[in-house]
Amino acid sequence: MSKPIGNPLDVPPNPSEPFQPRSGQRGSGFLSGPHRLGTTPSATVGPYLAIGLSWADGEFAAEEGTSGGFWIRGTVVDGAGAVVPDAMVETWQADPDGGFPSPEDPRGAATYPGFRGYARAQTLSGEFSIFTLKPGRLPDGEGGLQAPHIDVSIFARGILDRVVTRIYFADEAEANAEDVVLRGLSDEQRSTLIATPGDDGYRFDVYLQGERETVFFAV
Amino acid sequence: MTGTTTGGGLHLPRYTQEDAATRTPVGFPDYRSTGLRAPLRTPVDLPHRLTEVTGPVLGEDRVLAHDADLTWRNEGEAIGQRILVHGRVLDSGGRPVPGALVEVWQANASGRYRHVVDNWPAPLDPHFDGLGRVVTDSLGRYEFLTIKPGAYPWGNHHNAWRPAHIHFSLFGRAFTQRLVTQMYFPEDPLFGQDPIFNAIPAPARHRAISRYSLERTQDNWALAYEWDIVLRGVDQTPFETEDDGDVA
Numbered sequence: 479m480s481k482p483i484g485n486p487l488d489v490p491p492n493p494s495e496p497f498q499p500r501s502g503q504r505g506s507g508f509l510s511g512p513h514r515l516g517t518t519p520s521a522t523v524g525p526y527l528a529i530g531l532s533w534a535d536g537e538f539a540a541e542e543g544t545s546g547g548f549w550i551r552g553t554v555v556d557g558a559g560a561v562v563p564d565a566m567v568e569t570w571q572a573d574p575d576g577g578f579p580s581p582e583d584p585r586g587a588a589t590y591p592g593f594r595g596y597a598r599a600q601t602l603s604g605e606f607s608i609f610t611l612k613p614g615r616l617p618d619g620e621g622g623l624q625a626p627h628i629d630v631s632i633f634a635r636g637i638l639d640r641v642v643t644r645i646y647f648a649d650e651a652e653a654n655a656e657d658v659v660l661r662g663l664s665d666e667q668r669s670t671l672i673a674t675p676g677d678d679g680y681r682f683d684v685y686l687q688g689e690r691e692t693v694f695f696a697v
Numbered sequence: 698m699t700g701t702t703t704g705g706g707l708h709l710p711r712y713t714q715e716d717a718a719t720r721t722p723v724g725f726p727d728y729r730s731t732g733l734r735a736p737l738r739t740p741v742d743l744p745h746r747l748t749e750v751t752g753p754v755l756g757e758d759r760v761l762a763h764d765a766d767l768t769w770r771n772e773g774e775a776i777g778q779r780i781l782v783h784g785r786v787l788d789s790g791g792r793p794v795p796g797a798l799v800e801v802w803q804a805n806a807s808g809r810y811r812h813v814v815d816n817w818p819a820p821l822d823p824h825f826d827g828l829g830r831v832v833t834d835s836l837g838r839y840e841f842l843t844i845k846p847g848a849y850p851w852g853n854h855h856n857a858w859r860p861a862h863i864h865f866s867l868f869g870r871a872f873t874q875r876l877v878t879q880m881y882f883p884e885d886p887l888f889g890q891d892p893i894f895n896a897i898p899a900p901a902r903h904r905a906i907s908r909y910s911l912e913r914t915q916d917n918w919a920l921a922y923e924w925d926i927v928l929r930g931v932d933q934t935p936f937e938t939e940d941d942g943d944v945a
Contacts, residue, residue, distance in 0.1 A: 514713070514789045515927045518904050519897040520721045521879040522728075523864070526810045529827050530802025530864055533759070557733035564814075570752065570872050580751035582870045584707055587754075596753035616747045617707060629748045629872050636730030638896050639723045640877060642743070659743065667741075686734050694736050695743035696714075697873050 520639040525564050527633065528600060537599045539569060539610035541592035546574065548679030550608045550645065554601050554632060557687030565634035567606040567684075568598045569645070571627070576614030612647065618658045625653035625660065632684060641694045645682050648674045667693045709750050710931040712873040713789055719901040727892035729853055745873060752871045755798040756832050764830040767803075767843035775825035777806030777844030779919040783910065785837045786867060788874070788930030793837025799926075800866040801829040801841065808847030808861075817850060842919065848887055860887035860894060867926060874928040881906045882922065 523531070540547050550569075554562040572578055572595070577588020579595050590611075599606040615623040628645040646654055654660050660668050670692040673680035685692050714720070724735025743749065768775045782801075786794040804810045804827065807819040811826050829841045848858045862879040869875070881894065883906055888894050897905055904927070913921035 514930065515787060515791055516719060516901060516904055517715050517789050517929055518876060518878055518926045519719075519901045520876060521864075521897075521905070522730075522893060523866075523877045524879075525814050526802065526812045527864075529810060529812055530800050530829075531866060557737075560733075562734065568875075570748065572748065578747065578751040580754060580870070582751045583747065584709065594753065596755070619707065619709065619744070619746055624746065627748065631872075631875060633877055634734060636728070636732075636734035637723060638721045638725060638728070638731065638735070638893070640875065641723060641736055642740075644743075663741070687737055691736060691738050694738070694740045696740040697712075697743050697745070697749055 522635055522638050523566060523633040525635045527564070527566055528602070531566060531598065532600070533598065537597055537607055537609055539571065539594055539597035539608060541594075542609060544592040544611060546611050547609055548612075549676075550610065550628075550673060550680045550682055551605055551676060551678075552673075552682040552684060553605050554634070554684045555686065555688075556636075559688070561601070561604045562634055562686070563601055563604055565601045565606070565632055565637075566598055567601065567608070568596070568631040568633070569608050569610065570596050570629045570631075571610065572613040572616055574611050574614050576616050615653060620658055622656055622658060623653070625650050625657035627657070627659075630684075632686075637686075641686070642697050643684065643692050643694050644671050645673050645680075646671050647680065648672050663693060707747075709745060709747065710871075711745050712750070712871060712929045713932045714929065715901075717898075719898050721897050721901075725892055725896035727854075728896055749873050750871050752868060752874065754796075755868055756796050759798055760830045760832055764828075765841045767801075767825065767827065767829045767841065770824045770826050773824035775805070775844050776822050777825070777847075779842065780845050781840060781842050781910075781913055781915065781919050781921040782863065782880070782907070782924065783838070783840035783913060783921065784907075784924040784926060786833045786839060786869075786926045786928065787837055788869065788928050790930035790933065792930065793833070793835075794869055794874075794928060795833055795835045795837050797833045797837070797870075798868055799831050799833065799839050801831075801843075801863050803827045803843065803846040803863040804849055804861075806844050806847050808849030808859075810849075815849075819847070819849065845882070845920075853892060854890075857890065858887050860885040860891050865926065867928065869928040876926070876928055878926070879905065880924045883907065883909055 554565040573590035597608045613626045618624045631640045673682040724731035805822045805825045809819040867876045907922040907924035910921035910923040
């Protein structure tokens with residue numbers, strides 16, 4: 479029989495054993511400047527991500543049936559033109575009013591009905607699908623507004639650190655022309671970030687390599 | 698457009714990034730699958746704005762009671778060496794990350810994953826599915842009970858074996874902090890031939906290896922391993938170019 483361990487997180491604080499960074503520096507407070515902890519190195523999600531990362535509601539950045547909701551569908555394509563069937567695509571975005579359901583937003587966390595802002599979808603069928611709402615425009619920190627966009631992370635076997643891109647929308651041409659990120663790119667680069675209208679929403683294909691390689695971002 | 702917030706006055710954090718010398722590259726030639734999948738062009742710098750410094754709140758509502766004990770499934774006990782895996786989730790400033798969802802998955806004691814793609818001839822265990830989830834407590838601590846995963850062959854090169862490892866997926870508070878990684882066990886003799894481990898630059902490899910945790914080993918019950926996970930933290934150095942005018 480399995481021995482009960484109770485609440486596994488209910489561990490009493492033990493002040494006689496303060497956290498000690500692996501570097502040997504005594505942890506006497508928050509660290510800054512050169513005394514920072516080294517971050518844990520990334521690794522590939524591997525071929526078996528479906529075991530650990532499948533959620534029944536993963537594809538829904540907005541609840542099914544939310545007014546104004548649509549699907550974004552697409553493929554992830556490798557350098558030989560083959561569809562990648564074991565990738566995971568994650569998205570994070572603002573709600574239609576430009577708020578985030580996140581306490582990290584300095585303007586305060588927003589609560590838009592039925593909106594999570596985050597979705598994850600695997601490409602087992604050859605395609606990923608995300609149900610969401612069109613994000614609002616956001617200040618760009620330089621006095622202008624960003625165009626509606628979705629931040630995207632892609633994980634897969636054969637990718638050791640997530641790759642990051644953005645989805646913009648073909649029917650936001652005016653906003654796109656003002657967007658500080660898109661303005662920094664060539665026409666050809668920009669076209670890799672634009673989702674195009676599809677049957678029930680938009681289409682956004684990701685090219686990991688090759689002539690049509692999607693623009694990826696260092697964040 | 699309704700509700701659009703106009704610019705000005707927003708002070709956003711900037712998240713630090715490791716130098717390339719201590720960061721896993723996206724591709725690594727010895728790991729063959731990266732050949733056609735790792736992007737080849739230099740990524741474009743994306744300054745941290747609202748979308749990058751925010752992130753989803755995913756916590757207790759995604760976790761069930763049995764998710765922190767992987768050793769009991771289908772009304773039976775998993776075969777293998779019982780281990781307690783514990784540690785803290787911190788940012789690079791040393792601050793704990795409380796309330797963070799930690800998702801883990803792993804092979805069983807014989808090195809087999811419960812997945813249709815994994816069909817090498819090692820037995821499946823009807824009482825082990827290899828999935829765990831926990832949320833960090835107010836001090837950023839996590840722990841789960843599992844069995845030590847086995848090594849397994851994977852065909853990357855002749856007689857290639859993955860060192861025993863547990864997959865981890867973490868959210869911090871911000872999009873920039875998202876991390877998917879693997880935890881290894883100390884002094885594994887398979888490290889030397891594993892390109893996934895060796896893709897990590899040498900000065901950072903120790904950060905992926907757990908520590909045998911004698912103090913949490915449970916008498917007559919389980920061994921223990923400790924692994925602290927460090928996410929990117931906020932850069933505390935002052936901006937030197939703030940308010941230097943229109944850059945458009």
